[in-house]
Amino acid sequence: MNVQAEGMPCWVDAMFTDVEGAKSFYGDVLGWTFAEASSEYGGYTQAYRGGKAVAAVVPPMPGQEGQSAWCLYLASPNAAAAAERISANGGEVMMGPMQVGDFGTMVIAKDPGGVVFGVWQGGVHKGFEKIGETGAFAWAEVYTRAPEKSDAFFPAVFPYKVKRMEDEKIDFKILNLGDDAVLGRMKMTDDFPAEVPPYINVYFAVDDCDAAIAKATARGATVHFGPMDSPFGRFAALSDPQGAAFSVIDMGTAKGDMPKLTDES
Structure with missing residues (x-):
């Protein structure tokens, strides 16, 4: 690799x-x-x-x-x-x-x-040996209560170009490397309990979102959001039995129009 x-x-x-x-x-x-x-x-x-x-x-x-x-x-x-x-x-x-x-x-x-x-x-370990395939990392989003701080910080540390999603319901941005979207940034709303710290939400790809949720909840996971259809795939946000937050996404069932994006940098 x-x-x-x-x-x-x-x-x-x-x-x-x-x-x-x-x-x-x-x-x-x-x-x-x-x-x-x-x-x-x-x-x-x-x-x-x-x-x-x-x-x-x-x-x-x-x-x-x-x-x-x-x-x-x-x-x-x-x-x-x-x-x-x-x-x-x-x-x-x-x-x-x-x-x-x-x-x-x-x-x-x-x-x-x-x-x-x-x-x-x-070094000899370069990182992921597969991405975007079943069971592998697919996407990630910075969840923050201080979006203005994250928005200034990440493009200063890494060579990101920022695009804002034109949606009045959510404060969401996408960080690009060249033409490739590599990371999202979501403002945490009051829907998140105060005790939940800011974090990066990691998405893993699955073949069937609903089946993955069924397996996860049977093993003691908690579903916090979804499943929901989107232009990027059907996804849901969970926490595992030990409290680690993650999401699953079936990118083969994308529905709806892609959102409009505005360049910010």
Whole structure:
């Protein structure tokens, strides 16, 4: 796999107190299989769909126990330089830059509104081995209560061009690399409970949204929104039994007209 363009979503992982439970849940809902846990890297366990790497799960490090959450990593050819831009633009570098063997270099950071994300400079591990296929990462959106902060921050750190969706009902923008939409930005409304922190909502592709929801809820997941048809596919937002938020989308059942977009940069 070639090195991803700077700012391209390139990997996702999540910490789970019950790693075996997470493996069982996502194995059933998304058809993942798992490698052996790496004791050298804190039990980091890579997930596969059809033999291709799609994500990873890991137990929390001592002192980091808490709410499970998916972390999206954005590619960079120079993680140290990205970390400097993060700090210079009001973000917070929480961890790193840290070299992970010969796999690559990672940074964990927050934007000025509190959205946690990662930066990954690939070594032998470039990131996703498939995207947009069943069981793999499909899309992601920054959910924030401080959209003006996220809107200034992300294009300053990464080479994004911003487009605004012309819809009075929602405050939504799309971040492009060249002509390709790679990330969304959604303003969190009062519909989100106050205790829900800002986050990046990760979408995984499925063949049948309703069937995936049925499997997930049977395993203890909670549906927060949907299923709903859209021009991008039928989707739903859930949280898994350990509280990690994610979405599923069947991109083969897109309905409706694509929204109009206005350039902002």
